[in-house]
Amino acid sequence: xxxxxxxxxxSVAGELASLLLEIETNQSESSRLARDxxxxxxxxxxxxxxxxxxxxxxxxxxxxxxxxxxxxxSGGFAVGAATSCGPDARLFSASSKTCGDLTAPLRxxxxxxxxxxxxxTAKLHETLxxxxxxxxxxxxxxxxxxxxxxxxxxxxxxxxxxxxNSSANAIIGRI
Amino acid sequence: MLAVASNTSPTDRWQGVSSxxxxxxxxxxxxxxxxxxxxxxxxxxxxxxTDIELGAEQLEEIKKQLADAIRQAEEAAEQSGFFGFLGxxxxxxxxxxxxxxxxxxxTIATGGAAAPLLLMTLSAALQAGAKIGAELGLDPKxxxxxxxxxxxxxxxxxxxxxxxxxxxxxxxxxVAVVAKVVQGGATATGGVFNGISGExxxxxxxxxxxxxxxxxxxxxxxLSLEDAFALLQSALRTQQRETSTVxxxxxxxxxxxxxxxxxx
Numbered sequence: 001x002x003x004x005x006x007x008x009x010x011s012v013a014g015e016l017a018s019l020l021l022e023i024e025t026n027q028s029e030s031s032r033l034a035r036d037x038x039x040x041x042x043x044x045x046x047x048x049x050x051x052x053x054x055x056x057x058x059x060x061x062x063x064x065x066x067x068x069x070x071x072x073x074s075g076g077f078a079v080g081a082a083t084s085c086g087p088d089a090r091l092f093s094a095s096s097k098t099c100g101d102l103t104a105p106l107r108x109x110x111x112x113x114x115x116x117x118x119x120x121t122a123k124l125h126e127t128l129x130x131x132x133x134x135x136x137x138x139x140x141x142x143x144x145x146x147x148x149x150x151x152x153x154x155x156x157x158x159x160x161x162x163x164x165n166s167s168a169n170a171i172i173g174r175i
Numbered sequence: 176m177l178a179v180a181s182n183t184s185p186t187d188r189w190q191g192v193s194s195x196x197x198x199x200x201x202x203x204x205x206x207x208x209x210x211x212x213x214x215x216x217x218x219x220x221x222x223x224x225t226d227i228e229l230g231a232e233q234l235e236e237i238k239k240q241l242a243d244a245i246r247q248a249e250e251a252a253e254q255s256g257f258f259g260f261l262g263x264x265x266x267x268x269x270x271x272x273x274x275x276x277x278x279x280x281x282t283i284a285t286g287g288a289a290a291p292l293l294l295m296t297l298s299a300a301l302q303a304g305a306k307i308g309a310e311l312g313l314d315p316k317x318x319x320x321x322x323x324x325x326x327x328x329x330x331x332x333x334x335x336x337x338x339x340x341x342x343x344x345x346x347x348x349x350v351a352v353v354a355k356v357v358q359g360g361a362t363a364t365g366g367v368f369n370g371i372s373g374e375x376x377x378x379x380x381x382x383x384x385x386x387x388x389x390x391x392x393x394x395x396x397x398l399s400l401e402d403a404f405a406l407l408q409s410a411l412r413t414q415q416r417e418t419s420t421v422x423x424x425x426x427x428x429x430x431x432x433x434x435x436x437x438x439x
Contacts, residue, residue, distance in 0.1 A: 039395070039398055042391075042394065042395070042398075043391065043395055046387070046388070046391030046394070046395075047388075047391070049387055049391070050384050050385075050387050050388040050391065053380060053381075053383060053384030053387055054380075054381060054384045056380055056384075057377045057378075057379075057380030057381045057384060058377070060373060060376055060377045060380055061373065061374060061377035063373065064369065064370050064372070064373015064374060064376065064377065065370060065373070065374075067366070067369060067370065067373065068366045068367060068369055068370025068371075068373065069366075069370075070366070071266065071362060071363065071365065071366025071367075071369065071370075072363045072366040072367060072370075074359075074362060074363075074366070075358075075359040075360060075361070075362035075363025075364070075365075075366060076359065076363055077359070078355065078358060078359030078362060079355070079356050079359035079360060079363075080359075081355070081359075082277075082352050082355030082356045082358075082359060083352065083356065096359070100362075103366075111373070115380075122387075126387070129391065133394055133398075136398055137398075137401075140398075140401060140402075140405070143405075144405065147409065151412070151416070154416065158420060158423065161423075162423060162427075165423075165427040165430075168431075169427070169430050169431055169434050172431065172434040172435065172438065173434050173437075173438070
């Protein structure tokens, strides 16, 4: 007939070690979930940063094209004003002046201001992405620490088991 | 759970042998378990190593793409600066000079009796410019041209008869028209160059955005590599632990067998 040889104290210690191991396993799993979430957030923020930078580039391009178009029109009207006379010359001259005056404000409105705004947005997403990266790194560190604590709990459990085995062998020797 | 014979009498030797056989069976089971565990961890390690190798290759590729993007952004910035400079020259300096010439010519054309005085002033200004330019180290040919222009303008002002003034006004009017055309053309050309510069500036921003994307990918691959290294480390640690645990089980079985054998 065989029966398990365990002492109450060993059992309690074993249960405690098992509980610690379970807690650390849960902690590790939780940290890994947090790390995955932070990594997703990092990728999402980085993507938004890149999109904002591309939008800023598009705004700069649009501003440059509008500015160039108005400047060319202004120059063309100036040539027309120089080569014509009478009401046409005045009309061309006024058109040239209007186009020239509109160039800078429209370039600023469509291009520079919008691009600066979008670049600020990109900077915000860059900061958030960096923050998410730190959070992911912290979560990884936390998971590693939980793993190490779990290892220690496992060591403790193995030590308890080893002690139990030694005790059992000693008892067998005494039978 | 450790299980041992707790009531083994010297007469019940066959039961002891049976227990030894059970221990032998558990020993084989432990070895089989160890083999399975080691195999699992080996697969895990191989997967982690593959991930690390793939991650390293991805990092290499991303770094190349990042370097390309940065180089193209620098090239676009250079082109943007060059065309911006041309735009400033045409839309700024040349247009302003042409505008000034047109204004002077228009003034001369409409100045009437004041034309000779304006010409004298212009002659004096050109003369002074030539002199100061020579002192400042300006190109001697340019200084000579300024002096000749000064003399010519002075000559015109000196011989300012009514007929000459009329011809001068007529010529100045044509010069004013040409100067205005040049001014308008320079402005338009400057606008075109500034537009090209803006396009290159936009390309530069696009490349910078791509560089930011590659940096983000680089960061993501770094995180994946960290994971793979952690997984490899964990697999190695687990394998070592499992080996030591199974060794302890086998050692314990051996000790138990030894104790039982000595008691039989």
